[in-house]
Amino acid sequence: xxxxxxxxxxxxxxxxxxxxxxxxxxxxxxxxxxxxxxxxxxxxxxxxxxxxxxxxxxxxxxxxxxxxxxxxxxxxxxxxxxxxxxxxxxxxxxxxxxxxxxxxxxxxxxxxxxxxxxxxxxxxxxxxxxxxxxxxxxxxxxxxxxxxxxxxxxxxxxxxxxxxxxxxxxxxxxxxxxxxxxxxxxxxxxxxxxxxxxxxxxxxxxxxxxxxxxxxxxxxxxxxxxxxxxxxxxxxxxxxxxxxxxxxxxxxxxxxxxxxxxxxxxxxxxxxxxxxxxxxxxxxxxxxxxxxxxxxxxxxxxxxxxxxxxxxxxxxxxxx
Numbered sequence: 545x546x547x548x549x550x551x552x553x554x555x556x557x558x559x560x561x562x563x564x565x566x567x568x569x570x571x572x573x574x575x576x577x578x579x580x581x582x583x584x585x586x587x588x589x590x591x592x593x594x595x596x597x598x599x600x601x602x603x604x605x606x607x608x609x610x611x612x613x614x615x616x617x618x619x620x621x622x623x624x625x626x627x628x629x630x631x632x633x634x635x636x637x638x639x640x641x642x643x644x645x646x647x648x649x650x651x652x653x654x655x656x657x658x659x660x661x662x663x664x665x666x667x668x669x670x671x672x673x674x675x676x677x678x679x680x681x682x683x684x685x686x687x688x689x690x691x692x693x694x695x696x697x698x699x700x701x702x703x704x705x706x707x708x709x710x711x712x713x714x715x716x717x718x719x720x721x722x723x724x725x726x727x728x729x730x731x732x733x734x735x736x737x738x739x740x741x742x743x744x745x746x747x748x749x750x751x752x753x754x755x756x757x758x759x760x761x762x763x764x765x766x767x768x769x770x771x772x773x774x775x776x777x778x779x780x781x782x783x784x785x786x787x788x789x790x791x792x793x794x795x796x797x798x799x800x801x802x803x804x805x806x807x808x809x810x811x812x813x814x815x816x817x818x819x820x821x822x823x824x825x826x827x828x829x830x831x832x833x834x835x836x837x838x839x840x841x842x843x844x845x846x847x848x849x850x851x852x853x854x855x856x857x858x859x860x861x862x863x864x
Contacts, residue, residue, distance in 0.1 A: 546589065546590045546591060547586075547589030547590065548589075548590070548615075548618070549585070549586055549589060550618070550622075551582070552582050552583065552585060552586035552589075553586065553611070553612075553615045553618075553619075554619075555568065555572065555574075555579060555582050555583060555586070556583060556586060556594065556604075556608065556611070556612060556615070557612060557615060557616075557619075558571055558572060559579070559583070559602075559604070560604055560608075560612055563601065564601055564602075565579050565580060565602065583595060590607075590611060592605070592607040592608075592611070593605050593607060594607060594608040594611070595608065632844075632845070633844060634844055635664070635667065635843075635844025635845045635846075635847060635848040636664050636666050636667060636844075636845075636848075637664075637666035637667060637845070638666075638667060638668070638845040639667075639668040639669075639670060639845075640667065640668070640669050640670070640689050640690060640845050640846055640849045641669075641670045641672065641687070641688040641689045641690070642669055642670065642671050642672065642688060642689070642690045642691075642692065642849065643672045643673075643674040643678075643679040643682045643683065643687070643688035643690070643691045643692070644671065644672075644673065644674065644679065644691070644692035645673070645674065645675060645676045645679065645692060645693065645694070645749070646673055647791055647793055647794035648692045648793070648832060649671060649673060650794075651793040651794065651856070651860065652692065652711065652793070652832070652853055652856045652857060653669075653671055653692065653853070653856075655852075655855075655856040655859065656669075656849065656852035656853045656855070656856045657669045657671070657852075659852050659855060659856070660848065660849065660852050664848060667845055667848060667849075669849060672687070672688055674688075674691075675748065675749060676693040676694045676696075676697040676749045677693070677697045677749065679691035679692065679693045679835075680693060680706070680835065683706065683835060683836070683837060684705060684706075684837075686837075689836065689837075689840065689846055690834060690835070690836050690846060690849060690850070691834070691835045691836075692711075692832065692833075692834055692853070693832075693833055693834075693835060694749060694753075694830050694831065694832060694833070695710075695830075695831035695832075695833050696749075696752065696753065696756070696830065696831070697749050697752075704838060705837065705838060706835045706836065706837060706838055707835065707836050707837075707838045707839075707840075707841050708833050708834070708835045709833060709834045709835070709836075709850060709854070710831065710832075710833050711832045711833060711834055711853060711854065711857040712793070712831075712832050712857040712858075712860055713829040713830075713831050713832075714791050714792055714793040714829060714830045714831070714832055714860075715791075715792040715822070715823075715827055715828075715829050716753070716757060716789045716790065716791055716792065716823075716827065716828045716829060716830065717789070717790050717792055717795075717820055717821060717822050717823065718732070718734070718737065718787055718788070718789055718790070718820075718821050718823055719777075719778065719781045719787060719788045719789075719790050719818055719819070719820050719821075720781070720787050720818070720819045720820075720821060721781060721782065721783075721784040721787075721817065721818065721819070722782075722816070722817050722818055722819050723784070724784075724787070724819065726821075727819035727821070728819075731824045731825070732821050732822075732823060732824060733761070733823060733824055733825045733826050734757065734758065734761040734823050734826045734827070734828065735761045735762050735763065735826060737787055738758075738761075738762070738763035738765075739766075740765075740766070740786065740787045741766055741768030741769070741785070741786040741787070742754065742758075742765040742766055742767055742768060742786055742787060742788065743767075743768060743769045743770075743771060743777050743780050743781065743785065743786040743787065743788040744765070744767060744770070744771075744777075744788060744789070745770060745771065745772035746767075746770035746772075748772060750772065751772075753789070753828075753830055754788075754789050756828075757789060757828035760826070760828065761826045761828075768785065768786045769785055769786055774794065778818065781817075781818055782816070782817035782818045783817070789828070790820065791830060792860075792861070793832070793860060795820075832857070834850060834853055836850075
């Protein structure tokens with residue numbers, strides 16, 4: 545196989561542009577003998593004659609013209625590769641894989657991706673939905689580069705494998721049937737709902753969050769119905785079958801599952817049949833965090849995604 549030495553090919557190209565060995569040597573800060581030696585080595589490596597004497601000058605052979613034609617295509621591709629690599633090093637190109645729990649995707653991940661598409665279109669973000677706990681498993685095994693999770697379901701901050709970034713404290717509101725006796729109660733507290741039938745999942749993060757919030761308010765919730773799908777929970781509340789905690793971030797994210805006919809509820813009123821109330825005093829919160837493998841947080845592309853997620857978190861509606 546021919547030896548396509550890039551350094552020597554650049555010397556040949558310069559000679560083609562300037563016409564003489566002396567001018568080529570001056571342009572490349574070489575001696576004329578070094579230029580001649582390099583071109584002789586190139587000709588030997590390619591197995592063709594590249595130069596012919598023409599008086600005091602040299603002329604490029606037809607074989608040299610053919611070599612240069614292909615070399616120019618190589619140089620152009622290398623320029624594109626250099627530009628793409630520079631973009632990667634600046635965090636303007638490449639791919640970042642994000643694992644996130646369901647309600648974080650419309651509220652945080654999608655706005656972050658939209659902003660990055662505007663500011664850094666060469667940076668690709670690939671999203672994978674995963675439960676809060678499972679996101680860490682994906683991160684540890686290298687299947688994702690960044691995990692969005694909940695602090696309650698994350699390894700401790702002292703875990704040497706991960707670096708964690710707090711994004712926001714997401715308030716939990718309560719959904720009541722519209723005709724409930726406490727639907728318009730001023731200063732409603734979570735403790736006021738101790739005797740109510742509750743709707744939450746039989747297992748998993750949301751079940752743990754609901755029971756922990758109620759226990760912190762001084763009671764153990766009576767689980768009247770078990771459901772993990774938000775549309776099912778919302779429909780049962782509207783039907784008067786119980787009450788449920790609702791993450792503020794999910795509402796702000798515009799999840800169609802919360803509303804009738806695919807539309808999210810407006811404001812704090814909720815859809816027809818539901819009263820969505822902000823709790824006073826003992827309002828529970830879930831803490832949303834981003835995590836990366838320790839040491840990777842300095843990667844430019846990953847840092848840009850983290851910055852976009854922080855921006856999306858800061859844009860969430862303020863607590864009332």
